[in-house]
Amino acid sequence: MKVKGLAVIVLLLAALASGCVSPGSSTGTGTEMSSLTDISAQYPSGGIRLELPRGNYTPLYLGPGEACPPGRVPVVFRYVPGNESVGSVSLRGSFNGWAEWPMELNNGTWRIEICLAPGRYEYKYFIDGQWVKDMATGNGGNPVDPDADGYADDGYGGKNAVRIVNGRQGVEIEFDPGNPAYLSVADNRTVVRIGVKLGTVRSAVLVTDGGNYTMELQLWWDSGEIWRAEVPFVKPFSYYIAVTSADGELLAALNTSESPFFRFDGVDRFPQLEWVSNGIAYQIFPDRFNNGDESNDPLALQTDEFWFNELTDERPILSDWSDPITPLHCCHQYFGGDIRGITEKLDYLQSLGVTIIYLNPIFLAGSAHGYDVYDYYRLDPQFGTEEELREFLDEAHRRGIRVIFDFVPNHNGIGHWAFLDVASRGRESPYWDWYFVKEWPFRLGDGNAYLGWWGIGSLPKLNTTNPEVREYLIGAALYWLDFGFDGIRVDVPNEVLDSKEFFRELRERVKGRHPDAYLVGEIWTLSPEWVQGDRFDSLMNYALGREILLNYARGYLSGEAAMKMMGRYYASYGENVAAMGFNLVDSHDTSRVLTDLGGGSLGDVPSNESVQRLKLLSTLLYTLPGTPVTFQGDERGLLGNKNHHDEQRYPIQWDTANWEVLDHYRALAELREKTPALRSSKIRFYRASGGVMAFFRGHDDEVLVVANSWRKPAELELPAGEWRVVWPENRSGAVLSGAVEVPPVGVLVLEMIGP
Incomplete structure (x- = not known):
């Protein structure tokens, strides 16, 4: 739903405070804000001037230089020298092993801001190459840090300052628009997600200069949740996120204090x-x-x-x-x-x-x-x-x-013409630097004489930092794509030397010539760093197939345990990446x-x-x-x-x-x-208990998938409305409402008929 105007933003925060915005629930039911009216017809230009909310709210700055990692708090340390001439000040304390962190001078005040976990810390300032002896009186009889919470003996006849860092008891928001896990374009929609601690958020709204979008609880696991909104277009917009905590606190997730609004430029770079x-x-x-x-x-x-x-x-x-x-x-x-x-x-x-x-x-x-x-x-x-x-x-x-x-690209065989030339000619070979030879002459197959994959002598490792090797390999990839192939699966990319740069160049050159080519990396673990838009489109998803789905199907994991693991999995990847998942068991x-x-x-x-x-x-x-x-x-x-x-x-x-x-x-x-919903990018959790887990598919939650890995049947309360069975085939067409019995070691796929 879209609403326009500053007055409406103020109403929005008031609505959040009064509970008029449905928070969504563990059943995943998100509701539009009933107290607000779509007045977009009054703004034919399609946009409004985005302004900061008014009223009693807490800003959370998450942009560059502002945000701290989850669980940490920004803490400022200051030193005002007065009339003294000071050339350098640094901070040393129990939080950094008493190493030296330089402070910066700005308008007569030396300052540094760092992110600290909640706790008690002792520290001192290091001024012009000298330790302050007593942080309580070292500034002309005054405290050296006016914000210190106390003092403690330093063991050398002086005093350290003490700082008590209190963690937030409410909401901590994870959001990085540069990471596709938080902002991506999927199914031709712009998807915005935030991560929060489990059970700390009642409701959230994506506030944009083109309208407001209710966020819904999408995923959860033992300690966290993902809240999600989708904008039904891909074009530029400015935005922030309004959040109501579980105890009613109003917060606004903003970019920086100088530039409070996030900005999506409408360019799909991945x-x-x-x-x-x-x-x-x-x-x-x-x-x-x-x-x-x-x-x-x-x-x-x-x-x-x-x-x-x-x-x-x-x-x-x-x-x-x-x-x-x-x-x-x-x-x-x-x-x-x-x-x-x-x-x-x-x-x-x-x-x-x-x-x-x-x-x-x-x-x-x-x-x-x-x-x-x-x-x-x-x-x-x-x-x-x-x-x-x-x-x-x-x-x-x-x-x-x-x-x-x-x-x-990591290794080849001992019959490769370049390696045979090295074996024959040693350092005289123009391909000597293609490999890592420890001793020459050597016998082919001797893994002690040269570096091989996992020490195997039949698989000599390639020096992919060598420009000639890189050109040879990337040239081969392009050759076969030009020949008519549609994509590439890459073997052991994590073992390739200078892998980040190698695969950045591979992607750049492949996509430059074949933008529709699919790039898949053989990575076996949960590793979102490989799918940030600069290397692969997807990974071989053993982390989903073997670690979660196989163990659930074996009966080793309960429905709740499997769903929580899936929560971490889908929270880690952009929805565009999940949609391109190479899902195997x-x-x-x-x-x-x-x-x-x-x-x-x-x-x-x-x-x-x-x-x-x-x-x-x-x-x-x-x-x-x-x-x-x-x-x-x-x-x-x-x-x-x-x-x-x-x-x-x-x-x-x-x-x-x-x-x-x-x-x-x-x-x-x-x-x-x-069933088009099964080919969509969106998944949203519904419930899990015993051997059962259930999740929605489709952008309107129009399909419900219910699985039971235990040997006994189970009953599941259905979402409101009527649901038609589309799987298994022998039950296809049956209409259900209220509750359903889930067969043992089986799956039901239900399609919404209507409310």
Whole structure:
């Protein structure tokens, strides 16, 4: 709702004080301000002059140089020397280990402002290179710091000053408009969020020069909450945030005392890729997906790392598609999967609703996994020709499927032409500085002679601080995007040297030429610093899939515990980032999800309960913001234990499948397609208790997802109004109100009919 004019802002704060603004609740019901009227028709120009609120309110300055981190308080230390000539003053105390913090002179007063946690601190001033002996009388018989709260013996016959810092008992607001977690453009809306301590806020309003927007409680966890407002446009506006605390205190979150209003310039510097947000992704491990051309199978053996490695006499093997696993299965047992084989299965993938394919490495390398690249500009012949690759991309694009490739900038293989030149010529090689050689001559494969990934001699680490290396790698990324790929998944970016600058340049050059390209980093932990608009669009979200959703689906986490963990997760990332989430639970690097859920190992028959838990988990994955990612074969109920020679990578046996699981994944794709709210950027929590957690999806909270991971049914009180069941299919169309029984190990998806 929009309201205009200074008088209305004053009314707003009065309304906040009187409780006329609905605070939202743990059920997530936000209400418009009933005491205010939309008078925007009186302002055809569409804007008002934003002014500071009047009345009894507390300003909280959060802008540069003003705000302290949550839990800390700004404290000012002053020294007025009078008629004395003083050249330098610094602050030393128990808060900084008695180190020296210079103070600044302004209008005859030496001053410093620092952020301190609540507590008791002792300190002294260090004036012109000398300690003040007695802070109580050292200024001509007067206190050296007029704001000191007391004094204490310093142990040397003098006195330290004492400062007592009292923490705020009310609201502490976290807000940084430069961080997409707090301000982002998502689904063509401007989203503004604040973080506060749990239970400290009754209501909040985003006050702008274009109108006011009620904020709603969106997320929560053990110690914090996120309050959210969305502005239904992307254009410049000035704003501040009016907050009413739980005990009725009025506050205004402002920029700085000199420039009190925040300003959004209307420029989306971190665009959301809607083809990702609306997508369904599928990961393919090429050697183990489908063999479309048996004539190229032997080519895999010709360049295998074992032929180069001087520390082993092992040899690679070529197996038939259904041969048993050997100890070489991880890396040097080949099965013949190729690009033509993927092209043959595009109709199958389309039947699963797949719109994004992620390919594990396909460039010339020395292993079945391909992460030891020999040539970043050459397709590995074992996978086919460039003509077949182009045909695959064209056929995928014709079906509305985009393709991203795996990029390995941290290390390459010992068969890479530059590394072979170093091994042969030593310091005379022009590529000597591409690597980190400890001793030469060396034997290929000797991880003690040069730096390798995790000390592995077959994976020499690249010197990405070298401009030539950087140009070679980024040039390769651009080459394949120019060829027709749609995005890049980056292997172990956290281990790349000078990673921030490397990926800043990669993003700048990629987006400059291919602004719609998708950049995904292999980061396994909650790490928002990688998705601030300067490096990646998204991360491989193991932090969501494995740490939260998998453990919830196993029954290890209660609904409340899982929701709190999700609260921290979604609070950490911008909504644009969440919308582009690369959401996976398993991959080529983990055991298969059905195995993790108790289904057994390769060759076993999974239990009914493990299948039901897989359905629960996959349904959650398809109903959360971002794109759900399926590792090849999971949709067919495949099993595989990573600890047994990476058996999760075993070839898909196309003549068998768990048809119940396959039908389930196809139905999930239909659910996501017919329910636009499930493809939106917004999630908002509703309730959690026992094994149940429930959350809203859609910008109007029009869809409610309710999950129960426990083995017994549970009852959930529904939000007001009538709700229609859209999932599972056997209950589709049923109309509910009041309360609903949630089945054990199951998920309900409900769509609002009306109030």
